[in-house]
Amino acid sequence: MHPDGEKILLTEEQIKLQVTKLGRQISQDYANKEILVVGILKGAMVFLADLVRKITIPTYFDFVAVSSYGSSTKSSGVVRILKDLDRSIQGRHILIVEDIIDSGLTLNYLSDNLSSRGPASIKLCALLDKPSRRIEPVNIDYCGFTIPDEFVVGYGLDYNERYRNLPYIMILSPKIYGGGKQNVTA
Ligand SMILES: O=P(O)(O)OC[C@H]1O[C@H](OP(=O)(O)OP(=O)(O)O)[C@H](O)[C@@H]1O
Ligand code: HPA
Numbered sequence: 001m002h003p004d005g006e007k008i009l010l011t012e013e014q015i016k017l018q019v020t021k022l023g024r025q026i027s028q029d030y031a032n033k034e035i036l037v038v039g040i041l042k043g044a045m046v047f048l049a050d051l052v053r054k055i056t057i058p059t060y061f062d063f064v065a066v067s068s069y070g071s072s073t074k075s076s077g078v079v080r081i082l083k084d085l086d087r088s089i090q091g092r093h094i095l096i097v098e099d100i101i102d103s104g105l106t107l108n109y110l111s112d113n114l115s116s117r118g119p120a121s122i123k124l125c126a127l128l129d130k131p132s133r134r135i136e137p138v139n140i141d142y143c144g145f146t147i148p149d150e151f152v153v154g155y156g157l158d159y160n161e162r163y164r165n166l167p168y169i170m171i172l173s174p175k176i177y178g179g180g181k182q183n184v185t186a
Protein backbone atom coordinates (compact mmCIF):
# COMPACT_ATOMS: atom_id res chain seq x y z
CA MET A 1 0.00 0.00 0.00
CA HIS A 2 1.04 3.62 -0.57
CA PRO A 3 2.77 4.95 2.60
CA ASP A 4 0.23 7.79 2.98
CA GLY A 5 -2.58 5.28 3.40
CA GLU A 6 -4.01 4.07 6.69
CA LYS A 7 -5.73 1.02 5.24
CA ILE A 8 -6.87 -0.39 1.91
CA LEU A 9 -10.64 -0.09 1.85
CA LEU A 10 -11.33 -1.68 -1.55
CA THR A 11 -8.88 -3.81 -3.48
CA GLU A 12 -8.44 -3.77 -7.22
CA GLU A 13 -10.23 -7.14 -7.42
CA GLN A 14 -13.23 -6.00 -5.38
CA ILE A 15 -13.61 -2.90 -7.54
CA LYS A 16 -13.31 -4.86 -10.77
CA LEU A 17 -15.99 -7.34 -9.75
CA GLN A 18 -18.44 -4.62 -8.75
CA VAL A 19 -17.81 -2.53 -11.88
CA THR A 20 -18.57 -5.60 -14.01
CA LYS A 21 -21.85 -6.14 -12.14
CA LEU A 22 -22.87 -2.50 -12.53
CA GLY A 23 -22.13 -2.60 -16.26
CA ARG A 24 -24.22 -5.72 -16.67
CA GLN A 25 -27.16 -4.26 -14.75
CA ILE A 26 -27.07 -0.99 -16.69
CA SER A 27 -26.97 -2.87 -20.01
CA GLN A 28 -30.03 -4.90 -18.98
CA ASP A 29 -32.01 -1.92 -17.71
CA TYR A 30 -31.42 0.15 -20.83
CA ALA A 31 -31.85 -2.72 -23.33
CA ASN A 32 -32.85 -1.38 -26.78
CA LYS A 33 -31.95 2.18 -25.81
CA GLU A 34 -28.81 4.24 -26.12
CA ILE A 35 -27.35 6.25 -23.30
CA LEU A 36 -25.24 9.33 -22.89
CA VAL A 37 -22.85 8.78 -20.03
CA VAL A 38 -22.02 12.09 -18.36
CA GLY A 39 -18.79 11.84 -16.41
CA ILE A 40 -18.02 14.33 -13.66
CA LEU A 41 -14.38 15.29 -14.01
CA LYS A 42 -11.95 14.64 -12.73
CA GLY A 43 -12.71 12.06 -10.06
CA ALA A 44 -15.07 9.87 -12.10
CA MET A 45 -12.65 9.41 -14.97
CA VAL A 46 -11.05 6.14 -13.88
CA PHE A 47 -14.36 4.53 -12.87
CA LEU A 48 -16.05 5.70 -16.06
CA ALA A 49 -13.29 4.28 -18.25
CA ASP A 50 -13.69 0.84 -16.68
CA LEU A 51 -17.49 0.96 -16.44
CA VAL A 52 -18.22 1.85 -20.06
CA ARG A 53 -16.21 -1.15 -21.23
CA LYS A 54 -18.65 -3.38 -19.31
CA ILE A 55 -21.71 -1.77 -20.91
CA THR A 56 -22.95 -3.52 -24.03
CA ILE A 57 -25.63 -1.10 -25.32
CA PRO A 58 -24.77 1.89 -27.56
CA THR A 59 -23.03 4.39 -25.29
CA TYR A 60 -21.88 7.96 -25.86
CA PHE A 61 -19.76 10.06 -23.51
CA ASP A 62 -19.66 13.66 -22.48
CA PHE A 63 -18.07 15.37 -19.49
CA VAL A 64 -18.59 18.20 -17.09
CA ALA A 65 -15.93 19.49 -14.76
CA VAL A 66 -17.00 20.88 -11.42
CA SER A 67 -15.12 21.55 -8.27
CA SER A 68 -16.24 22.02 -4.72
CA TYR A 69 -13.42 20.51 -2.69
CA GLY A 70 -10.35 22.35 -3.98
CA SER A 71 -7.34 21.40 -1.84
CA SER A 72 -9.41 20.33 1.16
CA THR A 73 -11.17 17.32 2.64
CA LYS A 74 -14.25 19.50 3.21
CA SER A 75 -16.72 20.56 0.55
CA SER A 76 -16.71 24.31 0.11
CA GLY A 77 -20.45 24.07 -0.54
CA VAL A 78 -20.02 26.17 -3.66
CA VAL A 79 -20.16 24.13 -6.84
CA ARG A 80 -18.52 25.71 -9.85
CA ILE A 81 -18.91 24.40 -13.43
CA LEU A 82 -15.43 24.56 -14.89
CA LYS A 83 -16.34 22.81 -18.16
CA ASP A 84 -19.86 22.26 -19.49
CA LEU A 85 -21.21 19.50 -21.77
CA ASP A 86 -20.26 19.81 -25.43
CA ARG A 87 -23.76 19.14 -26.82
CA SER A 88 -27.45 19.39 -26.03
CA ILE A 89 -28.91 16.53 -23.99
CA GLN A 90 -32.51 17.15 -25.03
CA GLY A 91 -34.44 13.88 -25.44
CA ARG A 92 -31.50 11.71 -24.45
CA HIS A 93 -31.16 9.10 -21.71
CA ILE A 94 -28.52 10.45 -19.35
CA LEU A 95 -26.49 8.34 -16.97
CA ILE A 96 -24.43 10.53 -14.66
CA VAL A 97 -21.29 8.74 -13.51
CA GLU A 98 -19.66 9.86 -10.27
CA ASP A 99 -16.84 8.47 -8.17
CA ILE A 100 -18.35 9.41 -4.81
CA ILE A 101 -21.47 10.97 -3.28
CA ASP A 102 -20.46 12.57 0.00
CA SER A 103 -22.37 15.70 1.09
CA GLY A 104 -24.52 15.36 -2.06
CA LEU A 105 -24.00 19.04 -2.90
CA THR A 106 -22.19 18.43 -6.20
CA LEU A 107 -24.76 15.95 -7.47
CA ASN A 108 -27.77 17.95 -6.37
CA TYR A 109 -26.52 20.98 -8.17
CA LEU A 110 -25.72 19.01 -11.30
CA SER A 111 -28.87 16.96 -11.53
CA ASP A 112 -31.02 20.10 -11.18
CA ASN A 113 -28.91 21.79 -13.82
CA LEU A 114 -29.09 18.85 -16.27
CA SER A 115 -32.82 18.21 -15.65
CA SER A 116 -33.60 21.74 -16.83
CA ARG A 117 -32.15 20.87 -20.26
CA GLY A 118 -34.96 18.47 -21.23
CA PRO A 119 -33.39 14.99 -21.23
CA ALA A 120 -35.62 11.90 -21.72
CA SER A 121 -34.37 10.53 -18.37
CA ILE A 122 -31.60 11.00 -15.84
CA LYS A 123 -30.12 8.29 -13.64
CA LEU A 124 -27.07 8.25 -11.42
CA CYS A 125 -24.33 5.66 -11.08
CA ALA A 126 -21.86 6.25 -8.24
CA LEU A 127 -19.00 3.96 -7.31
CA LEU A 128 -18.98 5.08 -3.67
CA ASP A 129 -21.70 6.32 -1.35
CA LYS A 130 -20.72 7.94 1.97
CA PRO A 131 -24.24 8.42 3.43
CA SER A 132 -23.05 9.54 6.88
CA ARG A 133 -22.01 12.91 5.48
CA ARG A 134 -25.08 13.72 3.46
CA ILE A 135 -26.33 17.31 3.55
CA GLU A 136 -28.61 17.13 0.48
CA PRO A 137 -30.56 13.92 -0.30
CA VAL A 138 -29.45 12.04 -3.42
CA ASN A 139 -31.09 9.06 -5.08
CA ILE A 140 -28.38 6.72 -6.37
CA ASP A 141 -29.76 4.35 -9.02
CA TYR A 142 -26.58 2.27 -9.33
CA CYS A 143 -24.24 2.18 -6.34
CA GLY A 144 -20.95 0.30 -6.16
CA PHE A 145 -20.14 0.41 -2.43
CA THR A 146 -21.40 2.14 0.69
CA ILE A 147 -18.40 3.33 2.67
CA PRO A 148 -17.79 4.64 6.21
CA ASP A 149 -17.05 8.21 7.22
CA GLU A 150 -13.40 8.32 6.12
CA PHE A 151 -11.57 10.36 3.53
CA VAL A 152 -10.60 7.97 0.75
CA VAL A 153 -8.29 8.28 -2.24
CA GLY A 154 -7.30 6.23 -5.26
CA TYR A 155 -9.10 4.95 -8.38
CA GLY A 156 -9.74 8.55 -9.49
CA LEU A 157 -10.28 10.07 -6.03
CA ASP A 158 -7.75 12.64 -4.91
CA TYR A 159 -6.53 14.69 -2.03
CA ASN A 160 -5.11 17.92 -3.42
CA GLU A 161 -4.87 16.22 -6.86
CA ARG A 162 -2.71 13.35 -5.57
CA TYR A 163 -3.31 9.58 -5.51
CA ARG A 164 -5.80 9.46 -8.40
CA ASN A 165 -3.78 6.80 -10.22
CA LEU A 166 -3.74 4.22 -7.41
CA PRO A 167 -5.50 1.08 -8.65
CA TYR A 168 -7.19 0.51 -5.25
CA ILE A 169 -9.07 2.75 -2.80
CA MET A 170 -7.40 3.49 0.52
CA ILE A 171 -8.26 5.52 3.60
CA LEU A 172 -5.91 8.49 3.66
CA SER A 173 -3.89 8.78 6.83
CA PRO A 174 -5.13 11.82 8.83
CA LYS A 175 -1.45 12.79 9.21
CA ILE A 176 -1.52 13.85 5.56
CA TYR A 177 -4.39 16.32 5.86
CA GLY A 178 -3.66 17.30 9.42
CA GLY A 179 -6.68 16.22 11.37
CA GLY A 180 -8.73 13.45 12.87
CA LYS A 181 -12.13 12.64 11.43
CA GLN A 182 -13.26 14.98 8.73
CA ASN A 183 -15.67 17.63 9.81
CA VAL A 184 -17.67 18.81 6.85
CA THR A 185 -19.34 22.11 7.48
CA ALA A 186 -19.97 22.89 3.77
O1 LIG B 1 -21.04 14.85 -2.52
P1 LIG B 1 -20.01 15.92 -2.46
O2 LIG B 1 -19.69 16.33 -1.03
O3 LIG B 1 -20.33 17.10 -3.31
O4 LIG B 1 -18.63 15.31 -2.94
C1 LIG B 1 -18.46 14.54 -4.09
C2 LIG B 1 -17.72 15.26 -5.17
O5 LIG B 1 -16.46 15.77 -4.70
C3 LIG B 1 -15.39 15.28 -5.47
O6 LIG B 1 -15.07 16.15 -6.50
P2 LIG B 1 -14.08 17.42 -6.38
O7 LIG B 1 -14.89 18.65 -6.22
O8 LIG B 1 -13.05 17.13 -5.32
O9 LIG B 1 -13.40 17.45 -7.80
P3 LIG B 1 -12.54 16.26 -8.50
O10 LIG B 1 -13.53 15.27 -9.04
O11 LIG B 1 -11.79 16.95 -9.59
O12 LIG B 1 -11.65 15.65 -7.46
C4 LIG B 1 -15.93 13.98 -6.03
O13 LIG B 1 -15.26 13.60 -7.23
C5 LIG B 1 -17.38 14.29 -6.28
O14 LIG B 1 -17.57 14.92 -7.52
O1 HPA C 1 -13.59 10.80 0.59
C1 HPA C 1 -13.34 11.52 -0.40
N1 HPA C 1 -12.15 11.41 -1.09
C2 HPA C 1 -11.83 12.16 -2.17
N2 HPA C 1 -12.64 13.08 -2.67
C3 HPA C 1 -13.83 13.26 -2.05
N3 HPA C 1 -14.82 14.11 -2.35
C4 HPA C 1 -15.79 13.90 -1.47
N4 HPA C 1 -15.45 12.93 -0.58
C5 HPA C 1 -14.22 12.50 -0.93
Ligand SMILES: [Mg+2]
Binds near residue numbers: 043157158159
Ligand atom coordinates in the same frame (compact mmCIF):
# COMPACT_ATOMS: atom_id res chain seq x y z
MG1 LIG D 1 -11.52 15.91 -5.48
